[in-house]
Amino acid sequence: MSILRAVLAVPEAIVLLALPPLLLSVIAKTKAKFSGRVGPPWLQPYFDLYKLIQKTPVYSRTTTWVFRTGPIVNLAALLTAATLIPVLSSDSLLGFSGDIILVAYLFALGRMFTVLAAMDTGSSFEGMGASREVTFGTMSEPALFLSFVVLAVATKSLQLSQMMGSGLAAEWQVAAPALVLVVGALLIVLLAETCRVPVDDPATHLELTMIHEVMALDHSGPEFAVITYAAALKFVLLGSILLHTAIPHPPSLYFLGPMLRMVELAALACLVGIIESMTARLRLNRVPMLLAGATVLSSIAVVLVLTGRMA
């Protein structure tokens, strides 16, 4: 890794850390526009985080250290994943052959600890949310891996930054249909993993219908801030995986690339906002169908790629 890359990594990292809340407010703004409201100020998420951080937390007497560590481990896992996933520039800091597996399992680690932290309260609502979280997580994982298989086979690599970099741009001419399916699958995975409509509605206050929010019912103060931030970060990471797959940048545009990527992320946020405004939440027992659909899409893509490679 060249000195230049190292130097450039610093501002990129800063941007990466600063970006997520903004995307949240982009989504909020979009939804506000659609419902004809003004919406909160652009920096509202940052204010919220600051407010939460300086609050003194309230703990249930049922909880243990697991309750406190859960959010931290989750955030740490996501931050580690961020060093492997190409976010703005199309290569990653610590990427190595086989890092896709690590990324997937880091997400899983985060989920595990969020769920455990939720169950630590012993409240039936959190238990409910945890159950749904693991259910949907389990079901979205095959779709994610199958999409990875497609990309890996297409680019003959197990390193995210190579699977989605300029290598993929060439593949789009060859295996476009497969990749389109993969993009679809990844979009569904994104919505499910970041608990967005149609899988989950972060805006609702009916605990019985919630997944992600209900798990955080008892978290307060800094823990809650960490959770909120981690959710946003997860959105950014999965979103950039989606974008790098859908719109691989040719290496020709050097520093334009990251800028462009930020715009695309904002656009993705808008898209999610639009989806949330247009569609209604699915019934919970319909959600597995959606995820199964994602799995089907990606498996068809796998078949296409394998047969295509045989031909």
Added chain:
Amino acid sequence: MHVLFIMVPVAFGLLCLALPWPRWQLASLVVGSLVHLGVTIRSWMTETSIEADAFFGIDPLGHLFLSLNSLLFAATCVYFVGYHRKALISQRIFLACVLGLLASLSALCMSRHLGVMWVSLEAASLAATPLIYFRLSARALEATWKFLLMNSVGIALALLGIFCIAVATQPVKPAIFLTTGDLIAQAHRLDPTWLRAGFLLALVGFGTKMGLAPLHSWKPDAYGEAPPPVAALLSGGMTLGAFLGILRVYQVCGAAGLAQWAGTWLVVFGLLSVATAAVFVVGNNDYRRIFAYTSVEHMGVMVIGVGLGLGGSYASMLHAMHNTLNKGVLFFMAGFFWRLYESNRVRDVRGALHHHPVAGVLFLGGLCATCGLPPFGMFFSELGILFAAAEKSQWWVVALFTLTLCIVFVGVMTAMLPMVFGPPPENVRSTPFGEKRWRTVTMLGSAAGLLVLALALGAYQPAFVRNALTQAAATLTLPIDSAAIVVARAAEARP
């Protein structure tokens, strides 16, 4: 030397009849068997030679079986001291019959002449008859009648078979005796047709006595009703005698170049026996009858081994040895449980391990030995037979053998494990004889002795044991593939 083997038991048996006091009778029984054992051990020290055309002589095969019998009898007599009850009608006759059985079996093992062998085998079964009727109950009587009649018919057929062999020797000039030595030497000149007929008749006859399926049906009754020590003698000793009878005839057939043909029949009967045992063990509720069927199974295994030749017959000898030891242990323990729980039924005997730990452990050991689990010897013998079958690439034998043995294992374990494990039932007495510990000690001691011996010989095989087994196996297989016969045949064919 040879005379001693027969005269010692006879003498002590007469002593039993003569002595008025029960204790002394018992003493003479034990002493007699122990002296016999001593003579046997002595015979291993000294080199024994066989004179030709003598009625008696000790060849490796007979020597092995003789020693096994002697050992089993010694253990059983010690056991019986602990087992027997005071109010015993005609104890003297019983003891005399035990020693008579020993004498006739010794004669059988040493006999070099088919006729003499037949006589002593018949004598053995006649001596065994009163032993089975020991309990003087209706069931015992029925068992006795069935045993007596079936064995007599079988033995008559065996005699017919021996006569057929005699007919087969008629072309041999000058005429020869029916001594095994002569027969094997002259085998290539025997009339094959009559030899075959003789073999089949002898197989059925001795097979009835040995308890091969479908001729086995006297076994469960006799073993179920006879007092357990007697059952041990029958299943460990007398069956060996009948087996020896078959082996003698098989030797002749082998020498005459009919080994393949005879072996096939042996394998068929063996598989049939193991399969029958498998069918009848599963779900059986009388543990002595189950043991009887395992005896049928083990007879089958031995016969299969011999039928496979070469490696198989060594494994078969090994199996015969361990069968004797193992049957001793099983029936000794059966007798102990009979005294402990006063029932033959499996479901009445529970939780032996808690109830009487030593007995439980011994019984468990016996079970493992029966089912052919290492480090007991039957594991090796059955494995050896399996390998022998595979080496001859007789895949059907391999498949049926493993399958049926597996079923027997399942049946035995399913029936017997609950006897050992779990909580014992109420209202059973803690020791069979109240305060008389020495009885318990003698019974369990003799069982433990046999079990330890089986364990030792299973895990570790001293050189002389291996020699004995291999030599015995050699007498079964060597004439078959020795070049001498081929040469002789060629010489016959030339003029």
Added chain:
Amino acid sequence: MLGVFAAAMMSIVAAGPWLSGSSPIESAVISWPLPLGTAHLALDGLTAWFLLTIGILAACVAVYSPAYMEGIAGRAPAAAFGALMCALMASLILVVCAADAVLFLVGWEAMMLTAFFLVAFHHDLPEVRRGAWIYLIANHIGTALFVLPLFAVLTGGAGSTEFSALGPAAGTFNRSTLIVLFVLGLLGFGTKAGLMPMHIWLPAAHPVAPTPVSALLSGLLVKMGIYGLLRLLTWLPPLPTFCGILLLIVSVVSGVMGVLYALAQHDVKRLLAYHTVENVGIIALGISVGMLGQSAGHPALAALGYAGALLHVTNHALFKGLLFLSAGAVLHGTGTTAIERLGGLAKRTPVNAFMFLVGATAICGLPPLNGFVSEWVIYSSLFAGVFRGVGASGAAPALGLVSLALMGGLALACFAKVFGVVFLGQPRDAIVSAHPTPVRMKIAMGGLAIGCMLIGIFPGQWLPLVQSATSELVRSMPPAEVELAIRSIPAPAAELSKPIAVFVLVVIGLVLIRRRVRAWATALHRTASRVVATWSCAYAEPTARMQYTASSFASSLIVSFRALLWPHRELVSPAGTFPVASHLETHAPDIAERELFEPLFGGLARLFAMVRTLSLGGESGAKPDIAAESGHPGPVRTLLLGLVSALRSGSIQVRLAFIVVTLVLLLVFEAISSPTAVNSPASHKSVDTAATEVKP
């Protein structure tokens, strides 16, 4: 116990030099006369790897057991337990060290037997007896029906029982024989390893065995099945692709079904047993990739697959051992392992909770623990398989990938359920009290936990150890490429360790930051954090009964996989204005047990009963329906009736008839089969003349 510990240490020491460098095979023939075969021991890379596994786990169990057995006071003496454990150790070591078929089988059966006695240790309880029985029968059937014939075929071909002779002999077999051998091995060793559908003994035996024994069963005995399979593969030449795909499918089935059943269990130890099935599936997945690589001639692929399998063998031994010991601590403390009755143990036994969490994280294959390392290697081998297009042009490895991912997710769900319900929240059953965990047990668990962490955080130092073992497995391939392939195994590990280190550092950093922030916030408001009742949407006083139960937690997943599980739910939904006593239960009885084995055994038993009663009296199944035929019986029916009644009576005539019939059949058969038996009168004369001229 000391003996066990010593043996464990010895095996580790013995294994040491072989793992560092692949030195030549060291073999020793002991002058111990067995009735059959030779007492020939040998030590190679593969053996060393399994010795290492045995050593580590057994040592910790040896430290753990005494304290545990003191707690669980049974009627059986502790001395017997110790002796049996030593015997089990000896037989385990014998199995991996044996270089002779007979010796191997001796060790194999001895291991089965000693483990049986250990499983049946608390045999006062009926369920213990049943579990032990199932264990014994299943294992013996596996051995007797499949392993023994396997070795019979091999030794029959080789003409010797030496392992060294088996390889060359196997080289001469034809294709179909090889497939038969492999299938026999798969069935036989698969039974021991607990591959579906031969797995039924694991969920039966593990819950009832004393916990240290369950740990050994699941950590070591099951691995002996894997060892046997690998040993078999070292002898066989590269097999047809079909075999690899078969193994892959079997392992996928056992993996997915295993974890699904685990999800449906209500007893911690039973659940862990099903997870053993799953992990064995993962190991077998690696092996199958290795086989595919071998049959397609890709040494690198083969090496990667086998290496992943071997690594997972050891890792599974570590974390499954840890989990079982921790579950044992729960049992030791509370006296139950029923998930629904437990809860909130993290407050009362925090150390044990931490141990269990480590194990759970590891078994879910989550970084930064050892489970992830091996699963990562297997993943990359599967990806490589897809790239190379082995196994139905890459479809098989792709299937493997997806199902492995599915297994990961389900395992996560499962252990979230266990840990969340057992250790978190409040105690669900007030009467269940928890004693503290004894120190020695803590030490033992700590050892295993540290092992998991070390392997997980420093994979770069761990992976090279597996090289010599792997090279044993791919020896049949061109050595140069093999050398290269072996070298290439641990290369990415160094890369892998970087981000894992980052993760650990980030966690530590965040914790520190969290401290500072809290201090700062407290300084700001001069109020420390408050502790109140769980809010849970403003219930005034949430009780323990209001917690989410394990069944409900798992039910959504179980329901969505009901096509595979066939669970039956008992849902008494609340009804009426004042609903009372409503509850939900989901049970998933084992399909293999219910649909395959019970009918099989039942049928056999019935058949035998019929044969028995028909041939020698007793209650005959056939007689009534013949007798029931009304009206005047015709001749045929009379004959039948007569036959049946004759057979039913134990009468002496029938038995004599058996003899006669047998005899007649034999003679007739001979007379027909052999032409020499009956001569024509023509030849009579010649014989007469011969006889006369012989007569003087």
Added chain:
Amino acid sequence: MMSQSIIDAALILVVLLNLAMLATSRLARCVRIFAMQSLLLAALPLLLELQHTRALGLHPVAIAFGAAALKVIVIPWVLLRVLRTGEIHREVEPMIGFTASMLLGSLIVIACFAFGHRLVLPVKPQSDLLLSVSMATVLNGLLILVSRVKAITQVVGFLIVENGVFIFGLLLLEQTPVLVELGILLDLFVAVFIMGIVVYHIRREFDHMDTNLLDALKES
């Protein structure tokens, strides 16, 4: 030569006695028939020896007298005594009717004669009938064993089988040494003696001799 025809006649008579045994309905008569048959058989070795070599050797004489003493006098005496002491209901009670068993028996005889003269002996026997007759006798004995229910009749059946074997033994008169044959006879005697005792016990235990009722022991 005439002795030849005498021998053949004797053999035929033996066979007829078998059939008579199958037909008779009285236990005592069964025993007596057996005794007569044994008498014929005891005479046979002498006849054969006379025909073979004009002089009488020790061997056949010993055999003849041993057999006669045992089978003609002692054993029938034992059996009849058992019959008398236990007031045994004197009917035979066959499982297969008399006529049926007669038919079966004669079928057996025919088959044996048809098959027997096709069998080649290595050395020409003194009489071609020996082989067939012995086979017929053995099989008839077995038939009695299987088809009769009285314990005593089964003993007689066993004795008939022994007689058949004895006839076969005559084929190799010069081979089997005297010792063995006497041993065989002795065994036979002891066997029957013990059988007699057991039969006596059976009667005392069950006060019947009907072996049909001896089926308490069976698989359950």
